Amino acid sequence: MQRIFSSKLFVSGISLALGVGVGAAWVGSNSDNESRWGHGSDRGLLERIPVIPIPSVNASELIPHQPGQVALSKSTAAMKYGFPSLANIKTRESYVTSYDPRNRTAAWVIEQLNPETLSGQSDRKYCEFKEDDSVHIYHRSTNADYRGTGFDRGHLAAAANHKWSQKAMDDTFYLSNVSPQNPHLNQNAWNNLEKYCRSLTKHYLNVFVCTGPLYLPRQEPDGKMYVKYQVVGKNHVAVPTHFFKVVIxxxxxxxxxxxxxxxxxxxxxxxxxxxxxxxxxxxxxRASGLLFVPNIMKRTSALKAITMGA
Structure with missing residues (x-):
């Protein structure tokens, strides 16, 4: 497999100090964007979004994870930058999620990665996909919903991110933490992105990852925009048109x-x-109805105030 993760990538990308111009430039710069996004209208949607630079903050003002320190709760640690939304919050051994009962999948999942969470003897061969009993039976997905659909049960919080505890890894196999995902995507490009997020723990003190589905509109032959997506199984589990990852x-x-x-x-x-x-x-x-930047700004502003007060 060709390696696509160069050391330069570890220190490049979108910085809070630099804004998000890199992403904006990609969206409208290549003629083959439509093949990657699937629909030209998706590209147009993103091109119209204004880019707002975000100021940097000093990491010495943060409350970092200390190597060798065992947090009282890995899920509590994942809450550091707040939640993108506040509906149907559920906590697991090492991640926090917001469940969308209408679509039978999560709206988002937040997890914290560092060398400690990625190390351990946990093995996914001992894990099995299972229904989430904390979700009402009307609103939960089942393994039968995925059977014969051609879609993978794609993890949002990846199993390999939580090797520190077998229970933590087991918790990633709740069906409330998966979405119907194209198997070629799940096992290739998306897997590469998950591996890349893990590799970032070698270069950063903490890596916070928020993952979720998107249901983007596209223009139909009548010239109008529609949000259309497939549903699978008797419980009508929604098949996302896209997936996102936000990495802090x-x-x-x-x-x-x-x-x-x-x-x-x-x-x-x-x-x-x-x-x-x-x-x-x-x-x-804008596309997800979630908010990330305000939470980051509130968190860093509060820590600055504490530091200045001290």
């Missing part, structure tokens, strides 16, 4: 960086560099 990176000393990615739920050439899927964070916020 904390340096030991320096600024906090923000990178945001969108991939269409379709086969993609795994050799396409991951930076080609960078998009403005505002495009994800």
């Amino acid at each position: 990176l904390e340096k030991v000393r320096g600024e906090v960086e923000l990178r945001s990615y969108v991939m269409p739920n379709m086969p993609l050439d795994e050799k396409i560099p991951l930076e080609r899927f960078l998009v403005p964070i505002e495009s994800i916020e």
